[in-house]
């Protein structure tokens with residue numbers, strides 16, 4: 001994408017039709033629980049948006065969050081939109097390395113001060129800053145430095161949002177979430193292990209459209225995506241209603257797609273949009 005190209009121009013150049021674009025805007029507005037009247041506003045804002053600068057920092061993570069984005073069934077419109085943002089710094093995806101990469105991060109922060117979106121995956125070790133460093137800078141210092149001039153922060157994945165696996169007892173690195181460190185910036189927790197790409201692009205689309213973060217629930221997650229538990233929307237729900245359960249992974253019930261509660265399903269207590277968006281996650285869904 002050329003630097004001065006709008007998102008609309010970029011998508012058009014990639015062969016996305018106006019109809020396809022409006023369909024995406026309509027789906028995004030609906031997923032974000034916006035009224036139908038907001039669709040044209042979303043479309044206009046996204047079509048004319050200039051590529052926002054995004055700085056992506058990866059701390060104590062497994063790269064699963066990035067893998068989930070890059071391996072979503074491409075080329076989807078949401079993946080194209082993700083391509084269209086100016087991903088100025090991303091450890092895994094950037095071509096630059098060493099001092100060149102750090103110079104790119106500093107330049108992006110300086111040129112877009114107050115306007116860039118900071119995305120973080122992975123938790124931050126505060127037990128000893130030396131547990132995880134990038135270019136000799138501790139994760140804690142890099143987060144605080146990059147957060148200073150960010151417009152908003154998206155904590156992607158359960159590790160960044162709530163500490164995740166590194167935070168599990170006995171938490172040898174003293175891992176904490178982004179919101180336990182940064183207190184003066186809007187933070188959107190897009191939890192999930194890994195998180196759903198459409199939720200990330202939905203949050204970005206909302207920010208580009210309205211210039212502010214979407215409504216959040218009490219855990220800082222976008223309420224539109226995390227308002228319902230997976231069980232309520234799961235395609236196995238009718239089997240639950242009829243009392244048809246699988247008891248082992250290879251019994252008749254499992255073969256027929258019956259309810260998996262006895263096999264560890266956490267759907268009734270997990271709030272996310274997996275069932276609505278047909279997203280499989282390996283950490284909380286025995287269907288995977």
Ligand code: SF4
Pocket residue numbers: 060061062063064065121122156157158159160164165192193194195
């Ligand atoms: Fe990996 Fe899950 Fe943590 Fe993402 S949230 S970094 S997928 S363990």
